[in-house]
Amino acid sequence: MSSKITIHDVARQSGVSIKTVSRVLNREPNVKADTRDRVQAAVAALHYRPNISARSLAGSKAYLIGVFFDNPSPGYITDVQLGAIARCREEGYHLIVEPIDSTAADLEAQIAPMLATLRMDGVILTAPVCDHPVVLAALEREGVPYVRISPGGELDRSASVGMDDRLAAYEMTKHLIGLGHSDIGFIMGHPDHGASRARHQGFMAAMADSGLTVRSERVEQGYFSFRSGFEAAERLLGGEDRPTAIFASNDDMALGVMAVANRLRLNVPETLSVAGFDDTPGAKVVWPQLTTVRQPISAMAGAAADMLLNGVTWEEGDAPPSKLLDFELVIRESTGPAAT
Amino acid sequence: MSSKITIHDVARQSGVSIKTVSRVLNREPNVKADTRDRVQAAVAALHYRPNISARSLAGSKAYLIGVFFDNPSPGYITDVQLGAIARCREEGYHLIVEPIDSTAADLEAQIAPMLATLRMDGVILTAPVCDHPVVLAALEREGVPYVRISPGGELDRSASVGMDDRLAAYEMTKHLIGLGHSDIGFIMGHPDHGASRARHQGFMAAMADSGLTVRSERVEQGYFSFRSGFEAAERLLGGEDRPTAIFASNDDMALGVMAVANRLRLNVPETLSVAGFDDTPGAKVVWPQLTTVRQPISAMAGAAADMLLNGVTWEEGDAPPSKLLDFELVIRESTGPAAT
DNA sequence: ACGCAATCAGACAGCGCTGTCAAGAATGAA
DNA sequence: TTCATTCTTGACAGCGCTGTCTGATTGCGT
Incomplete structure (x- = not known):
């Protein structure tokens, strides 16, 4: 078990304050190039990795994106996960998956606690959960941003991605x-x-x-x-x-x-x-x-993750951002000329 | 956005110390039934939900279980997730999914940071990742317990579940x-x-x-x-x-x-x-x-989660715990008597 | 009634990081 | 050169919870 090494160790090793290390880690401006290099060298040398719990407790981000689904086809779910993960990884975010039983009577009681404890930075919703009023209301009440994939209606209620x-x-x-x-x-x-x-x-x-x-x-x-x-x-x-x-x-x-x-x-x-x-x-x-x-399931999920990571916001009164991706007809052997 | 209510509020509301609330929340012993009831009432009244980041930072648990997979069939993945989640929910744990590209050259660099930042309480491994030496080594080095589902070998290297x-x-x-x-x-x-x-x-x-x-x-x-x-x-x-x-x-x-x-x-x-x-x-x-x-894919994943939640441990020299679940022959129409 | 153990509750110090604020260094304008 | 700006850094105070330790109650045997 590699004994956990903290930001403190990096600070000492590179001869700067703990806060400066934090700045480098978060790509904040106003750090001299020379200093940044020293810190990064120390990070690499020590194999330092910030602790996500501490980060999210102290800061405002949780580094967690949720994916809610209610058993559409497994292939669909998997594609969504892969698409979302790919984008999240680039930013150091992780994916929490939450199967939702949208027919459950105590739906509210199931998801409210989860939203409150996890305080995720955003949630990706797939059909049919993306049209479930209780779920949407809970998300809104808890102030968790969400993006819906192929929503069935209420397009102006949240950001969404989909295809035509x-x-x-x-x-x-x-x-x-x-x-x-x-x-x-x-x-x-x-x-x-x-x-x-x-x-x-x-x-x-x-x-x-x-x-x-x-x-x-x-x-x-x-x-x-x-x-x-x-x-x-x-x-x-x-x-x-x-x-x-x-x-x-x-x-x-x-x-x-x-x-x-x-x-x-x-x-x-x-x-x-x-x-x-x-x-x-x-x-x-x-x-x-x-x-x-x-x-383009993966791509839709990736786009959804992207919106969340960049902070989806829109003016009151404006339509929320929405992205329509291209589909593709795949012509294989099950269709042919009509018998005459 | 429901303004976050903390353990402090609950303590005040129920007239006990913050620590006692914590005890009730964690089902620790030595709390009078009467006190516990008061606290629980306050929790319910305020809709209080502990913050997972704070919990894991202060304590030793992260309330996070990981599932690593490298694209076996989507149906398999989904079943694993559902089985694991079901068990995790009961204990207030959440699932982090991490697709692993086991052919990647920089596998080590991909997962080591993740293990270090997340400090998950355990990881469930499915084939073929469950037999990947680099992954296993990384997990062991970081001291993250793991359970393998249907491993292909080295049965005495870790706990596992499977079927015959x-x-x-x-x-x-x-x-x-x-x-x-x-x-x-x-x-x-x-x-x-x-x-x-x-x-x-x-x-x-x-x-x-x-x-x-x-x-x-x-x-x-x-x-x-x-x-x-x-x-x-x-x-x-x-x-x-x-x-x-x-x-x-x-x-x-x-x-x-x-x-x-x-x-x-x-x-x-x-x-x-x-x-x-x-x-x-x-x-x-x-x-x-x-x-x-x-x-019994879901059941295997559930059993794996169970082992992790209960802390899989075994004596040095003993064989690690391993659970073999029952399979079932499903006889449908594709098999019939041999033509004579 | 008394004493000792077991039970119950609280004070306090962090966990590892980020936000705030303020101070020192460097730059530019006058 | 001097003063006003901007850039760069660090000190410090928590975020919301749990672990430890210490003090207050209670139960019970005699």
Whole structure:
């Protein structure tokens, strides 16, 4: 156990005051270059590392960023964490992860203590927690800045980052239409998830813009789960009268569609084209591989962390900062020309 | 922003000293029941929450547990986090996640500062980081206790939790044999991952115990990835002479096998049985659903956290504590009777 | 009733750092 | 040269809590 070496040791070693060492460590101005070099040499020589608890107790920063999530897909969570961490590391911040059960009755009692004890410098919220009124209220009451990733509404309540779900769905639909499909089924996402509506709108708009009508029985309600996609697909593909393509609001559901197609011996993409959304790892793990939309998840989380680290603020009355990142259509083998 | 209320306020409100409040908060003995109640009432009334930085600076605990990982599957990571958090919350601890790039040349420089600044109370290590000599050495030098999940070797170097990979593979193989299969292909896992060898051994042992011989061309090297499973399956299933069942060392590779089977129009399980290992979310997201082994990942992480929270220690010379949890064979539709 | 041990409560000194303020050194303008 | 500025540094007081030690109560045996 390396006996902890303190700022004091560095000060002694470099012949300056403890406060000057602190200044160097925090990149404060007004330190002579020569002095700074001496201090940095001592820091390196002693392998000195500031104690985060002491820093945050004495100062105003905690060097901690939180990530709240309520079990969306594991791949999503992991990407968010990686994106946020990458940015935090550069600044010496660390990530606290907090799974939130947004259906819990005592949600308030769960997170309020946590916010108060940790006093994090900021929190990144993912769907669906990012739209949960109790969570947002608690954050605001405790004065903890937060950035939401792909919030479903109340865009002017906080800073946020996201992507244009509507446009992405629009373009994917156009891709299908361009392939010759005119009878396309759509599976909606979970109604609590903000992106669901945007994706549905994008689909409808693309159809309308191409002069295509959407029969109401071609739109099914799903819940973002494999099972819900599977069941929706059974309804969509059960009879003789079936669409030539199905666009599911996320990959898990698209995978459910593929499973049904497989079971019904409908060849993908010859008989049925299938498109998903998210580009989860699972998309590459089916055969044929899934055409989908790649969300810049890591980048969104990185941008969120960035806002937090730079101190998101905005004028009362102005719209809070918000960043829209680019998505990417990933065309793989599950979509093909419509059978004629 | 709720103006921070301190232990001082609670002391005043309940008419006791600040130290007594501290005693109540830390469940220390020698506090009269009556006094404790008064203090607790004040705590509740004021919504007081101790400041974690102050606590860890003054005391010896940091209330922080770390989780190190180097991108195994997202599902695995998430399960580990959930399992660890559940246990940590009960004790008021929080989780710091740190992705580690174990191939980085400056690994030491990456983690040493982190260990020194955070002074975590313990760290949970997952494969493959749990077998990385530099990481282990750094942890030991800094005196940070750690528990490894499914380590690949050096079992007496630290406390660990795991499951009996060898036995699980043995039983899965027996399941296949019981179905009438005698010509079974096996895809090994990543050589750096400790469990790979155990699973291979279990497979070989079960075959030998049943008087079956394994032709060397029936055992392929894989790397736990979908792609490696896919390629191994192509070799295994490419010719006329093919096994009637394939046991892949993890689900991702098994999914690769299924994709190849699909492509070759080999019906699963009629013509080919496929078994995986891990029970990742993907296992349920294929059709037919995958027969696999369920690892108690959350439970293992919970047990690891538990050891850390209770202070893992062992006598010099004794074997460190180690906990083996139960696995479970999950028989789904991808395995069936051997074609006769 | 008395004495001794066990139980309970408080005073006090930091933990390792940063914020504030004030003093000394260096610079520039007059 | 002198005085006003700016730059550079250090002394000092905590941040909010816990560990230690000491003093005040209580219980109980005789």
